[in-house]
Amino acid sequence: MDENLMMIWRKCLQFMRDNLNAAEDNSDLKKLEKSFDLLFDKVQPISLADNNLTLMVPSDFYKEYIEDNYLSLLSAALKKNIGKGVKLWYSVMENRPNGLEKPVTMNMKGKSVPTPRTQETMPQGFSSNIVNPFVVPGIKKVNIDSNLKSDFSFDNYVEGESNKFAATVARSIAKRPGATAFNPLFLYGGYGVGKTHLGQAVGLEVKSQFPDKVVLYLSSEKFIQQFISSAKAHKQTEFANFYQMVDVLIIDDIQFLSGKSATQDSFFHIFDHLHQNGKQIILTSDKAPADIMDIQDRIVSRFKWGLSAEIKSPDLQTRRKIIVDKLSRDGIVLTDDMLDFLASETKTNVRELIGVINSVIAYSTVYKTELSLELLKDTISKIAANQKKIINIPYIQEVVCDYFGIKKEQLLSKTRKREIALPRQLAMYFSKELTNATFTKIGEEMGGKDHSTVMYACDTIKDVSKIDKEVKKYVKDLSERIKK
Numbered sequence: 001m002d003e004n005l006m007m008i009w010r011k012c013l014q015f016m017r018d019n020l021n022a023a024e025d026n027s028d029l030k031k032l033e034k035s036f037d038l039l040f041d042k043v044q045p046i047s048l049a050d051n052n053l054t055l056m057v058p059s060d061f062y063k064e065y066i067e068d069n070y071l072s073l074l075s076a077a078l079k080k081n082i083g084k085g086v087k088l089w090y091s092v093m094e095n096r097p098n099g100l101e102k103p104v105t106m107n108m109k110g111k112s113v114p115t116p117r118t119q120e121t122m123p124q125g126f127s128s129n130i131v132n133p134f135v136v137p138g139i140k141k142v143n144i145d146s147n148l149k150s151d152f153s154f155d156n157y158v159e160g161e162s163n164k165f166a167a168t169v170a171r172s173i174a175k176r177p178g179a180t181a182f183n184p185l186f187l188y189g190g191y192g193v194g195k196t197h198l199g200q201a202v203g204l205e206v207k208s209q210f211p212d213k214v215v216l217y218l219s220s221e222k223f224i225q226q227f228i229s230s231a232k233a234h235k236q237t238e239f240a241n242f243y244q245m246v247d248v249l250i251i252d253d254i255q256f257l258s259g260k261s262a263t264q265d266s267f268f269h270i271f272d273h274l275h276q277n278g279k280q281i282i283l284t285s286d287k288a289p290a291d292i293m294d295i296q297d298r299i300v301s302r303f304k305w306g307l308s309a310e311i312k313s314p315d316l317q318t319r320r321k322i323i324v325d326k327l328s329r330d331g332i333v334l335t336d337d338m339l340d341f342l343a344s345e346t347k348t349n350v351r352e353l354i355g356v357i358n359s360v361i362a363y364s365t366v367y368k369t370e371l372s373l374e375l376l377k378d379t380i381s382k383i384a385a386n387q388k389k390i391i392n393i394p395y396i397q398e399v400v401c402d403y404f405g406i407k408k409e410q411l412l413s414k415t416r417k418r419e420i421a422l423p424r425q426l427a428m429y430f431s432k433e434l435t436n437a438t439f440t441k442i443g444e445e446m447g448g449k450d451h452s453t454v455m456y457a458c459d460t461i462k463d464v465s466k467i468d469k470e471v472k473k474y475v476k477d478l479s480e481r482i483k484k
């Protein structure tokens with residue numbers, strides 16, 4: 001590489017850095033400071049001839065980001081270190097390995113730089129059409145909102161037999177993200193057992209130990225949504241680039257990639273890029289890797305590269321510890337028999353247990369009473385009586401079967417007889433309308449049907465109920481029964 005050019009470029013970088021350093025707090029210039037090193041680390045000057053400076057950038061995004069945010073500062077740096085009238089060219093590594101684009105002429109006299117967006121050759125940016133909830137406006141993709149909940153820390157995570165192994169591994173990953181053999185960490189287990197909490201705890205710890213690392217938590221559904229938006233806008237490359245900037249990527253409920261082959265392809269490439277570059281990946285799922293249906297083998301095999309750790313429903317001792325831990329934060333101390341009672345009341349998942357604990361805290365705060373075993377029993381029975389019915393897919397299936405007088409096996413079967421097929425379509429329709437489940441999830445719960453079958457059922461019921469009185473009545477009756 002041309003030593004002279006490198007020296008000039010280093011001076012330009014230093015000039016820009018000094019200016020950012022000296023900028024006033026909260027000024028637009030100051031806000032750029034955080035993204036500066038991340039961005040310019042990946043920009044290389046490759047030639048300077050006849051006042052034409054060519055910069056090599058990894059993707060269109062870099063070019064656009066520089067021109068949107070750094071043009072004035074870069075112009076000043078070039079003017080100072082090279083002279084007036086420098087023309088800037090970009091060589092975009094991705095997609096166009098050798099292709100140079102038309103120059104973007106910089107007016108070195110003050111701020112009257114031509115707006116690059118009006119140039120014919122300017123690529124449209126990732127941010128223009130795709131709403132990315134994790135990007136802090138103004139700093140775009142470089143400063144990412146990690147989307148972590150401060151409550152989900154290791155300090156708040158109670159360990160016991162059911163989660164000890166997973167928690168130990170998680171802690172060691174947090175100390176050396178991407179540098180342990182546990183990459184990816186695949187956490188799986190039932191509903192509300194603490195998978196998200198543990199995954200996020202790693203993210204929070206990494207952020208606190210290594211503030212410069214880019215950590216991102218998101219649900220797989222958000223990932224799918226973003227992928228679809230990017231595909232519609234022909235911006236899959238920018239979508240992948242965005243994720244490739246992340247140091248610790250935590251994706252929740254990865255089983256929802258099931259059946260989404262285009263999203264799986266994109267995920268596969270992002271995964272490989274991150275893994276090869278020593279970035280940490282953490283995935284959670286309600287199933288072990290081998291049990292996820294409709295997912296490419298190459299992805300399942302990658303899930304197994306690192307470590308799969310199951311988190312089980314908490315045992316009695318762990319439930320007890322969680323209760324003591326949560327209540328002690330509110331200064332509430334229970335006797336042993338009260339603790340045993342509470343711990344034995346909620347057996348399956350921690351989310352439910354926490355609901356009960358919060359009710360106890362609320363009761364004790366509102367009534368300012370000494371808690372006793374009798375009072376606890378009374379509170380719990382009242383909670384149970386007042387608890388709103390949870391509308392989930394099995395419950396909807398139950399109501400539909402009851403209404404039509406059919407068996408659940410018939411509902412979940414493959415028969416196309418109208419007396420069964422119509423209730424099945426109604427069950428699918430209400431599952432979509434009244435729960436947060438995806439088409440894929442509903443298909444799985446409806447006896448392993450494809451997501452397109454569920455979509456078709458939902459559309460059919462919507463359309464037919466507008467014109468067919470009988471179906472309209474079914475929809476009305478079932479809606480009342482399910483919500484009752």
Ligand SMILES: Nc1ncnc2c1ncn2[C@@H]1O[C@H](COP(=O)(O)OP(=O)(O)OP(=O)(O)O)[C@@H](O)[C@H]1O
Nearest residue numbers: 156157158190191192193194195196197198350351
């Ligand atoms: N070991 C634990 N110690 C303290 N709190 C816990 C523990 N496990 C779970 N929780 C709490 O229980 C609630 C549910 O946990 P979380 O959301 O992590 O479950 P999950 O396994 O991801 O569930 P789902 O699959 O339904 O998303 C959260 O409030 C979390 O803080």
